[in-house]
Amino acid sequence: MGLFGGIFGGAKNDKGKEDNSIPWRPLTSAEQFEEIKKDSITRAQVIFKHSTSCGISRMVLNMFKSSYSLENGQMDFYFLDLLANRGVSNAVASEFGVMHQSPQLLIIKNGVVVMHDSHGAISDIELEQYV
Numbered sequence: 855m856g857l858f859g860g861i862f863g864g865a866k867n868d869k870g871k872e873d874n875s876i877p878w879r880p881l882t883s884a885e886q887f888e889e890i891k892k893d894s895i896t897r898a899q900v901i902f903k904h905s906t907s908c909g910i911s912r913m914v915l916n917m918f919k920s921s922y923s924l925e926n927g928q929m930d931f932y933f934l935d936l937l938a939n940r941g942v943s944n945a946v947a948s949e950f951g952v953m954h955q956s957p958q959l960l961i962i963k964n965g966v967v968v969m970h971d972s973h974g975a976i977s978d979i980e981l982e983q984y985v
Contacts, residue, residue, distance in 0.1 A: 876922050878902075881932040884945040890932065891965040898929045898968075898984045903943055903958040905936045910973065911957040917977045918959070928985045 881901060890899045902918065905911040936943050936956055947954040950962065955972035961984050962968070971979055 876919060876931050877926055878931050878933040881934040881942060881946075882939055884942055884949070886932070887945070887949050890930075890962060893930060894962045894965055897927075899932065899962040900929050900981070901932045901934055901946060901958075901960045901962070903934045903936055903946070903954075903956055903960075905956045907937060908956065914957045914973060914976050917974075921977060922981075924981055924985070929981065 890901070893899055902915070904915050934943060934946065943954055943956075946952070946960070950960060950967045952958075952960060952967055952970050957976060958970065958972040959976045959979060960967050960970040961979070961981075963984065969979060969984065
């Protein structure tokens with residue numbers, strides 16, 4: 855399975871059962887920001903900015919996916935492919951006041967970023983405290 859199959863598709867283990875995978879939503883336009891901010895009032899929203907051509911970004915994404923343990927519905931997860939949507943990435947930086955980095959994870963609650971980090975520090979973020 856390719857990168858996007860594993861990100862957007864349901865991965866199955868050797869026994870054919872569904873793995874607990876991150877329910878990614880593609881972030882492809884700045885128009886989605888209003889929905890993200892609105893939904894962040896009732897549930898934390900996460901944006902993961904990923905460069906598909908960067909080995910470090912791929913490693914951090916895999917670490918993030920392997921440590922993911924939330925139940926569906928606790929947070930909404932947006933995946934931003936930087937190469938395909940560079941303008942959206944710039945708009946994220948402007949809209950939420952966070953300097954662009956890659957890879958980068960942002961957590962939005964009540965319309966504002968309450969936590970963000972990049973590179974290896976992403977694995978230190980405890981998502982559970984933002985549920």
